[in-house]
Amino acid sequence: MGSKATSLPSPTYIFRFAARPSTQCLYASQCQSRQFTVSLPRQRLTRNRRKFYQWLNGVGQNFKQPREGRTNYLSGYGADGAQRGGPSVGKEAEGTEEEQGDGEEAAAQVEGEGEGEGKEDAKADEALKPDEMERAEAETEEKERKASLREERVMERDKNKKPQSTRDLRPFPLNQHFLSQAVLSEEFREEIYMDIVESKKTVRSVSSDWGVSMERVGAVVRMKQMERDWLRQGKPLAVPYSRAVLSMLPITPLVDKAKEQREADKAAKNARDGNSGDKRASRESQPHEPINDLPVHPHTTQQLFYPVSESRAFTRADAGRAFHPKLRPTDERIPHPELIALEQLKKTTGNLAVFKQGVIDGDLASALAKANEQKDIEKQTVKTYAGHKWDFKFHDISVEKVGKTGRSRAGVGWRYGMPHEDRKPGQVKIPVRVES
């Protein structure tokens, strides 16, 4: 790198102007360069430009191609272009790990190595003939047993490995508040899809199981379904693009739940035995994202002086009411209030499985009720007449929908004193919503 850093920009750039092909021209004024000139046109290679090429040929070369198995941001390198805190142990990595609050960034891990195995496997499976199946099965079993053994060993080894440092996750060196956060791996997305579609789990339970927000679960399923539809229709997918992008980003890998349980049991056993067991949870078991985010309500952003007697137990719910009488307590406003009840149940000797099923049932029942309600409303307000080709639908319209000012978007029809302005210049006609 050092020798490269001092090299000058490529000669092709310098002599670009000289190499311009000569053209025959009728008028001198049209000629850009005269054929008989021997001196080069004035160089536009300013100091800035020279420095840029110097950087490009030196430090800049690091960023040209993605780094194998790691992110490749500016913060990952020093001013001299040397990699900061490699994948091995570094003081920097250790420090940041201590600082990290939720540890989810630390859980991020770039996936990129060894993608080939899967393909080979799938192909091999397909290529097998029935008589070979038995032998192959035995082989795979043997392989799996070996793999699980190796897993154990790797887990031991990984305990000493440091996670990727926050510095590696910072695309903008100046802004320490922005981190490149992990995305779901392909397998993870597939697993979520299968949970919802095949296992018929609710979005809520999948969300709390995997530590992925409910919105994300919905989005994953929607797009996975789209992927399958495309395959069925024979539309080409952008798989090479997907592979490349996912290899550049930090990834939340899919972890085996059973294996995780084994790990937890082992840790618990260690703790009971009094060993100084590793308290740090394995980095794979970290949730993808915090799922119980409480939105900061604008009412709560002001400072408030609210006198109460010292003897009174002033709880969260009271504090909420002090800000606004209608502000619901935190325990209800978070996306997963059932998790609180679950934790409380854990302390008593309640049946967790029954509770979980109850939550799921409640979820389904409420969703069903909501859907039915929607249907009922539609039945009442929409009158349908079957036509020859189409059905004619008549919606009930309320005059009140125009609102107090008569300008509400929900209002329908011509309104007195309220001209249509859509033909006026400067009217913004970008739609505000697109129905799916």
Next chain:
Amino acid sequence: MVRKKNFHGLKKIRIRQSWNKFNLYNLSRLRQPFTLPRTFFQQKWTAKAETRAYHGEQIRERQWTRMFNRYIPAVVPMDAKELAEDDGSAQGAGRGSGKDVDPKASMDKAKGKDGKIDKRKMKAGPKPNEITPYMSMTFYPTEKRLDTAIFRALFASSARQARQFCVHGFVKVNGNRMRYPGYLLNPGDMFSVDPDMVMFATGDKKGSGGAAASAVTSDPDADESAVDAKAADEDTIFDEAWEDEEDNATESQEAKESDREPAKRSEQEDLNETSAEELKAWKKELLALRKEIKQTATETVGLKAKRKQELRALYKQIRSQNLTRIARQSLHEYKSTFQTIKNLITNPSKGFDKSTPSTPEPITSKTPTEPDYDDPILSNKRRLERKNPHLAALKAWPNKPDPTKPYATPWRPRDFMSAFAFIPRYLEVNQNVCSAVYLRDPVARPGLAEVPSPFHPETNQLAFQWYLRRR
């Protein structure tokens, strides 16, 4: 709005929403401005100018000032376990800010087994570095825009390009074409970009050197990568075939030739050796091909203009061929090109002549290396794939050369992409179908701001104050 002349200028550093190498250089030089001798107004002015050059520079200032919102969305992550244990009354106990803690008792509590004091245990309340960076969220309303979201989802190499994709009709929102780059996404909206355009925008340039790049293509085929490396120059070959018949004995072609027959020979030698009979046969074949092309172009019903153009170009090419100097090489090339076009005609959605994705072609040669069992995540993956044919199909998806594409094939990411590659949490992206869902508005949370901004928090704060002034 027209792009500024010095969009990526080196003199005055302006960071842009783009993957340009000039932009990367500027980003590496960006420093916090020296504010000591400057008035507050000057500082705010500079901060505004700098930040606006990045955040929605295509949005007019008046438009942006209308979008600006001084209420910034934020969240606080809650722990269900803590909420279950504590109803919060302890925090308001005593005189309103929690009861005093005996320092000695807390010290004892923080003492470990070996008598050392763990300082982390002593601290109560949020960590000092975990402020909620509201000010880094100044430009969150611009992130709702469709063009910005497309850029953030890594579907375009710059916000300008994303904007162009919208205007040119390559973008759909919830399945409907959306031509307004200024459409403000609502939570739950799914936007999709034409995969070909995405691969064009993020892929390497056609005709750029493939030797170095093929090493980094994330092609899953270890055994096929060698073939791919040779084929990486396929697109250049194709171009050259148009331009110069005689000069097409490029290195990669020679390599191809050597693949097909054991004796390696150049085209010139080929010419010398070919007998008159052979030449005659080739001539006949070429004429037949020409006739077939003409027939296809004229007689196919509902032929697309693009295909017609391609056929015509091929026909012209063959016609200009000197019939006395045909090489087997060029004949073969004509045929393969014609086949590609024909495939496109019969099956426009499939693209080039690859086998259907759901049935990956059987493997021909074994990989010599034993798969890596050492990685627990990987072995888990393998088990999954065995169960899930869809995942296996994705893994086996080919990345083949295809001269009809406007980007370098086999597809590889463009240079300097990795330095800019990140996907913010408010988007969920599925790269396979080039679609993304806008989950929610970006929020600030303790220690993290979700708006990707290259500027120092102080600069962002100054910009916020600039716009606050007018509210």
